[in-house]
Amino acid sequence: MLVSEIEIITPQSVNDCLLLLSKNETEHRIIAGGTDAVVRMKEGKWRPAAWINIKGLKDLRYIKEKNGAIHIGPLTTHTDIIHSPLLQKRADVLVEACREVGAVQMQNMGTIGGNIGTASPAGDTIPALFVLEASIELQSINSSRLIPINQLFTGPGRTVIKPNEMITNIIIKPQTENEIGIFQKLGPRKAQSISIVNVAIMLSMASNRECLGGKIAFGAVAPTIIRAKKCEALLSLNPLTDDIIENIAKVAWKEVMPITDGRATAEYRRDMASALLERGLFRLMRRWENK
Missing domain, CATH: 3.30.465.10 (Uridine Diphospho-n-acetylenolpyruvylglucosamine Reductase; domain 3)
Structure with a gap:
C-alpha cells in the first residue's frame, strides 16, 4: 500500500473523533504531529486503512x-x-x-x-x-x-x-519548592536521535545534601520505562555526598535490564545508565547548593 492510498479523516471536534473511534468498520490510527508516523510508514509499519487526523482539535x-x-x-x-x-x-x-x-x-x-x-x-x-x-x-x-x-x-x-x-x-503533580529534577540523555547525536539510555530524576531535599526521598526513571533499558526502586531506597539513607552518589550509581548497573541492538550493547547501556545517574545526581546537588 502506498502512503498516498491511505485515507485521512479529519474530525472537527473531540466528540466527532470519539464517534469515529467507536465504529469498528475499518482499521484506524490517530495522528497528530506525525513525527513518528511518517518514519513508521516508510519502514512499512503503521499502515492502517484510515488515519484520524486530530492536529486541528485546539x-x-x-x-x-x-x-x-x-x-x-x-x-x-x-x-x-x-x-x-x-x-x-x-x-x-x-x-x-x-x-x-x-x-x-x-x-x-x-x-x-x-x-x-x-x-x-x-x-x-x-x-x-x-x-x-x-x-x-x-x-x-x-x-x-x-x-x-x-x-x-x-x-x-x-x-x-x-x-x-x-x-x-x-x-x-507539580514540583514543590524543595523538589528538584533533571533529565539526562545519551544519544548518537546531541538532541537529534533516539535515546540509547535516558534517565529522569526527582529529589525532595532538606538542608544541605539531606534527601527526604526521590524518584528515578530510566528509559531504553527495559521493555518499558522502569523506576529504579533500589536506587531510590538509598537516596534518603545518608546525605548525598560524592561517595554516596557513586555508590547509588553502581546499584543502577544491576537494576536496569537492557538488551543489545543495533544502537548499543546491553553492557554499554548498563555502564551508561550508571554514568547518567551519577552525573545527574552530581548536577542536582550543585543546583541545590546554589539555589
Whole structure:
C-alpha cells in the first residue's frame, strides 16, 4: 500500500473523533504531529486503512493549573512545554526532557500525547512523566478513565489504550519548592536521535545534601520505562555526598535490564545508565547548593 492510498479523516471536534473511534468498520490510527508516523510508514509499519487526523482539535492543546495539579492537553507540543513559565517553575524535569526531543522542527510538530501513545521504551518525555507521577485520562464515547502512567504501558509500542479510546488529558503533580529534577540523555547525536539510555530524576531535599526521598526513571533499558526502586531506597539513607552518589550509581548497573541492538550493547547501556545517574545526581546537588 502506498502512503498516498491511505485515507485521512479529519474530525472537527473531540466528540466527532470519539464517534469515529467507536465504529469498528475499518482499521484506524490517530495522528497528530506525525513525527513518528511518517518514519513508521516508510519502514512499512503503521499502515492502517484510515488515519484520524486530530492536529486541528485546539481543545486538546493547553497547559493549566487546576485543583493543585497541572493539566496538559495531548496536542500540546514539545515547544509549548519548553516555553511554558508554569512548567519551567513547577515541572522543570519535563521541560528538560522536551528540549532533548529531536531537532527544533520536531519539537514544533511533535506532541506529548503522541510521545506517550507511541509507547517507545526510549521516549524522552515518558521518564519525566513517571517521576512527576502523571495520570493519563483516556476517553471513549461513553466513558472516561484515569490511568497512572506506570500502568499504561505493557511492552514496546503497546499500551492499555483500547481501540475506541483516546488520550484527552495528562495530569502531573507539580514540583514543590524543595523538589528538584533533571533529565539526562545519551544519544548518537546531541538532541537529534533516539535515546540509547535516558534517565529522569526527582529529589525532595532538606538542608544541605539531606534527601527526604526521590524518584528515578530510566528509559531504553527495559521493555518499558522502569523506576529504579533500589536506587531510590538509598537516596534518603545518608546525605548525598560524592561517595554516596557513586555508590547509588553502581546499584543502577544491576537494576536496569537492557538488551543489545543495533544502537548499543546491553553492557554499554548498563555502564551508561550508571554514568547518567551519577552525573545527574552530581548536577542536582550543585543546583541545590546554589539555589
